[in-house]
Amino acid sequence: MLFFSFFKTLVNHEVTVELKNDISIRGTLKSVDQYLNIKLDDIQVVEELKYPHLSSVKNVFIRGSVVRYVHLPANAVDTPLLEDATRREASQTAAKAKQQG
Amino acid sequence: MSFFGFDTNLPRDQGAQSGSRGMFDSHDPFAGLSRDGDDAGEVLDFEQTYDGLGHRLEESGDTFNDDTFGGDEPVTRAQVGRDFDFAGETAKIRDTLLEEQALHHARQPLPQARAPQPARTGYEAYKQPEYIPKLEADASIWGKPAQRKPAEQPRQDNAPKMMSLEEVEAAMRAQSRPTPPAQPPQDVQAQTLGLKNMLGLGSTPTPPAQPHQQPPPPQFEQRPPQILQRPPQAPHEQPQPAPDYNLRTPHILQRQHSPAQGRPQSQDFHGQPPQPMQFQQPPPGMPMGGPPPNAPRGPMHMAQAQAQAHAHSRGPSYNGPPITQAQQMMSMTAEDRETYLAEEAKRAKRNHKIFLLSKNNGLMTPQDKNFITRIQLQQLLTATGGVDNEPGSEEQLAEDFYYQVYAQIRGPPRSGPGQPLNQFAQTYLFQTGSRYGYGRSRHHPRGGDNHVQRMEQQVARAVEAAKARPKNKQLVMEGSLGKIAFSNSKTPRPLLNIKRPDSAAQMRHPPKPADRKTTLRDIETLYSTLMRLEDHERKLPPPPNEESDPEVIEGHMRWRSEMQELNEQLWKALKVMEPIQPNPTVPHPFIQLLSHSKGKKAIPRVFRHLDDNQRLTMLTLIVIHLDILDVIRDAYPPQDNSPIPARVKEEVELFSQAIIPPLLSYINEAPLNIIIGLVGLVLDRVHVQIIVRTKIGISLLTMLTSRAELVRQQQQGTEEWQQWTDLYSKLFDTIEPVLPYIFPTDTNISASEDVHVWQFLATMGVGATPDQQQRLVLGAKDRVMETVTISKTLPEEMSQKRLGDVNLFMRAIGLDVELLG
Numbered sequence: 001m002l003f004f005s006f007f008k009t010l011v012n013h014e015v016t017v018e019l020k021n022d023i024s025i026r027g028t029l030k031s032v033d034q035y036l037n038i039k040l041d042d043i044q045v046v047e048e049l050k051y052p053h054l055s056s057v058k059n060v061f062i063r064g065s066v067v068r069y070v071h072l073p074a075n076a077v078d079t080p081l082l083e084d085a086t087r088r089e090a091s092q093t094a095a096k097a098k099q100q101g
Numbered sequence: 102m103s104f105f106g107f108d109t110n111l112p113r114d115q116g117a118q119s120g121s122r123g124m125f126d127s128h129d130p131f132a133g134l135s136r137d138g139d140d141a142g143e144v145l146d147f148e149q150t151y152d153g154l155g156h157r158l159e160e161s162g163d164t165f166n167d168d169t170f171g172g173d174e175p176v177t178r179a180q181v182g183r184d185f186d187f188a189g190e191t192a193k194i195r196d197t198l199l200e201e202q203a204l205h206h207a208r209q210p211l212p213q214a215r216a217p218q219p220a221r222t223g224y225e226a227y228k229q230p231e232y233i234p235k236l237e238a239d240a241s242i243w244g245k246p247a248q249r250k251p252a253e254q255p256r257q258d259n260a261p262k263m264m265s266l267e268e269v270e271a272a273m274r275a276q277s278r279p280t281p282p283a284q285p286p287q288d289v290q291a292q293t294l295g296l297k298n299m300l301g302l303g304s305t306p307t308p309p310a311q312p313h314q315q316p317p318p319p320q321f322e323q324r325p326p327q328i329l330q331r332p333p334q335a336p337h338e339q340p341q342p343a344p345d346y347n348l349r350t351p352h353i354l355q356r357q358h359s360p361a362q363g364r365p366q367s368q369d370f371h372g373q374p375p376q377p378m379q380f381q382q383p384p385p386g387m388p389m390g391g392p393p394p395n396a397p398r399g400p401m402h403m404a405q406a407q408a409q410a411h412a413h414s415r416g417p418s419y420n421g422p423p424i425t426q427a428q429q430m431m432s433m434t435a436e437d438r439e440t441y442l443a444e445e446a447k448r449a450k451r452n453h454k455i456f457l458l459s460k461n462n463g464l465m466t467p468q469d470k471n472f473i474t475r476i477q478l479q480q481l482l483t484a485t486g487g488v489d490n491e492p493g494s495e496e497q498l499a500e501d502f503y504y505q506v507y508a509q510i511r512g513p514p515r516s517g518p519g520q521p522l523n524q525f526a527q528t529y530l531f532q533t534g535s536r537y538g539y540g541r542s543r544h545h546p547r548g549g550d551n552h553v554q555r556m557e558q559q560v561a562r563a564v565e566a567a568k569a570r571p572k573n574k575q576l577v578m579e580g581s582l583g584k585i586a587f588s589n590s591k592t593p594r595p596l597l598n599i600k601r602p603d604s605a606a607q608m609r610h611p612p613k614p615a616d617r618k619t620t621l622r623d624i625e626t627l628y629s630t631l632m633r634l635e636d637h638e639r640k641l642p643p644p645p646n647e648e649s650d651p652e653v654i655e656g657h658m659r660w661r662s663e664m665q666e667l668n669e670q671l672w673k674a675l676k677v678m679e680p681i682q683p684n685p686t687v688p689h690p691f692i693q694l695l696s697h698s699k700g701k702k703a704i705p706r707v708f709r710h711l712d713d714n715q716r717l718t719m720l721t722l723i724v725i726h727l728d729i730l731d732v733i734r735d736a737y738p739p740q741d742n743s744p745i746p747a748r749v750k751e752e753v754e755l756f757s758q759a760i761i762p763p764l765l766s767y768i769n770e771a772p773l774n775i776i777i778g779l780v781g782l783v784l785d786r787v788h789v790q791i792i793v794r795t796k797i798g799i800s801l802l803t804m805l806t807s808r809a810e811l812v813r814q815q816q817q818g819t820e821e822w823q824q825w826t827d828l829y830s831k832l833f834d835t836i837e838p839v840l841p842y843i844f845p846t847d848t849n850i851s852a853s854e855d856v857h858v859w860q861f862l863a864t865m866g867v868g869a870t871p872d873q874q875q876r877l878v879l880g881a882k883d884r885v886m887e888t889v890t891i892s893k894t895l896p897e898e899m900s901q902k903r904l905g906d907v908n909l910f911m912r913a914i915g916l917d918v919e920l921l922g
Contacts, residue, residue: 005504009511078507080702085503087628092499 002089006082007032007070016046016071017062023051025060036064620693624700627674631706634667668710675707677719688729691722696731698752701759708763716767717775723764724779727787727798732756736795742846756797761804768804773812773821780805780828789835793843796857803861806832810868833865833873840880855884859906863913874914881910889921 007029016026017038024047027040041059045051433441465473498505637660645654672678676690687693694700708716727733735749745753768776783789783802792798809825836843844855866877878885885907892903904918911917 001500002503005501008501008504009507078503078510081506081510082503083699084628084632085506087625087632088499088502091629 001034002085003036004032004034005085007036007038010072010076013073013076015040015073017067018069018071019062020066020068023047023054025054025062027059030059033064036067038062038064038067038070620690620697620700623674623676623690624694624697624703627671627694627700627703627707630667630671630674631703631710634664634671634710635706637664637667671707671710672715675719677715677722681722681725689722689726691719692726692729695723695756695760698755701752701755704760705763708767716763717771720764720767721779721782723760724801725782725786727783727792727801730756730797732797733792733795736797737791738794738842738846753796757800761797761800764801765804768808771808773809773825776805776809776812777821777824777828780809780825780832784828784831784835789832790839793836793839793861796845799843799861800857802832803857803864806861806868807864810864813868829868830873833869833876836865837876837880840877841883844884856906856909859909862910866910866913869914878914878916885911885918886921889918 010029015029016024018024025043027043030039030041032038039061043060045054048055642657642660645657679690732753736753844858845853888903888907892900908918
């Protein structure tokens, strides 16, 4: 849930999504769900000349599983908070693992 | 009237049939009329209509009648018959005619009203390729391409029409059988059906099998074609009498297309060139199936294509209106026509849009949509494990920490920091509710509510089910070797299952000497303790007063004790109280914490929770370890004047942003004796001459001395003050030799960041005796002169800044850079 939680805060920020097929799409993050599927608006393909078939596409829905990287806007990320959130997530996971084990 | 050519009329049907028989049903309408008279007993006999006046006529003038009219015998009534009784015959069916006229007019607006319906073109059948072959079979039988027209069934959305399409298909199937080509009754039957269907009159769908059994179709259905047929019938002189229905049908169709025909050829806004209709009217005597069907096919295809294009480009609304429109158009002025055409074009465009949009209309029924929505809702609930958290609750904070806190810090995002599940569920419920409420309100005002209710119930049930679901995440199928692991977004299916060693086992490791790993682990412990403390802080109960419930007071006490406990844990985790070894091989654990950037970042957060004593202890610990702090130890100006590594600079920056402010805030409230103690420790245990050459070291010294100067103004003359003066002299003496070297040397003077040095010099200058001030000036003189000289070559803004920095020091000792200019 950490990433879901994190990406939710990036809604309406511009991100660049790099897909596993090497296409990079820059656009405004409109929404994200628990599977980290991503909806982008006003998209622009980074290498537009290489992928002309996407030049007329305005918005996309990206299945979470095909995303390789998401380039984040640095000023929209609260690093200490993210660190804390990560710690929490880690401790929760550890607690769960202990519970199960 | 059957497909097999024999008369299947039952005697009982004869009566009902007569009088309103369709054109297609009767080979000779007049014969039907005459039969009517006989059968119904309503004989319009001459006897009945003759008023007897003739008897009173003089019979003398008819001498030459025989010569005139021929015939040797006297003309009898029987001889004359009723062949010329047109008025009588007409009168007999006058009622029917009027009826039909009214009916016709009544129906005329109907297609117009329906016109915008997308499915009304009548050409839709052509969209499905499989219809073409059937049509070809048709043509071959009818021998005329025009016969395809009846098959242009509106294949559309309303049920009766769907049925009628089947009807026609059945008819076609029957026709395509190897039957003798010329079977007018079949054709007639099929066409009647087709026409009815096409005109939208086939109100009662007949099962496909019916044509074979051939009960005569109800009167009602048959009438309209008859009447509609009438007008075109007149202009087109049919050399062949009634039975040639194949020929007649096209006229009906033709009439429907008459706007196209009637209009001028050029620039028709329909883009439909007047269609040559001759292929619809082959030579009357053409034998059925005689000419190969291929012959007319060419133009037919063209026409089809045109018709299709026409239907597509114009949208659905063509068939109905044009009949009247064309007539109106003819009588319109040019301007009117133009405006009309423009409007029509607009309307057509809109209709086309609607048509495009509504292509998929009706693909899913409301029930289907409902079903899908419910599935989605259920999915949502199960995906999140059915935990219905309130916003801000513990579970929610745990699951969605980053988002929740981020939203609190940076202001709530537009949708509000609502719990996602609730948000989704509400959105869905609201949307579907309104959707169905709207859609159904017209027909079933309560239907929408019902759906929402059902949806809500469904949600409630799903939540219950999710909560009641067993917690085990694995399923072992009987007889299978593996396990099936369930997963959802909260508890993903574990791909690796690592047995973790018990934490107790970990504890058994002997405490290792502090290495990097241990330090990092310590920092993490510090953070988790800190976060627990912060969480606990958030749960602060309202402060109790005297009237509070004992329970509330008790709760508050419990909270405080827990807080105390956590505070102790935090203090322990901070490692400040670790014993200081006289000759340490490794730095103190707390100093090691500080050597990592995330350790530094923890300090301001921890500092809030410490009490005064703890803060002092921490500050003391830092002060006595100043020269082994990484930000001082690594930040000594290198011998070769090379710049300090970027990593170190970052750490220095972080230290001055994270740790200096809390320390400063503490020092700014500390009494003089504490300052004296701290400065004493610095002088005793730290190489002051070295630390003053680093930014952090000099900053700390500035903090301490400036606080002492501030306190001095209140406490001058006391014993403590005397102590401080001694200490200050000692510090001054220590620093004096290195005064020329305390400025940063990694860059040239014009770009140097040396404001902290000037601040330090200013602080020292304020408390200095005149003698000490002179020594200070001597030590810093070169740098002052250089800076002033260089600032003259700098742009105005930078120059002002540089001079301002220098002036910090100059003013402190009662001088000004202006004096140097």
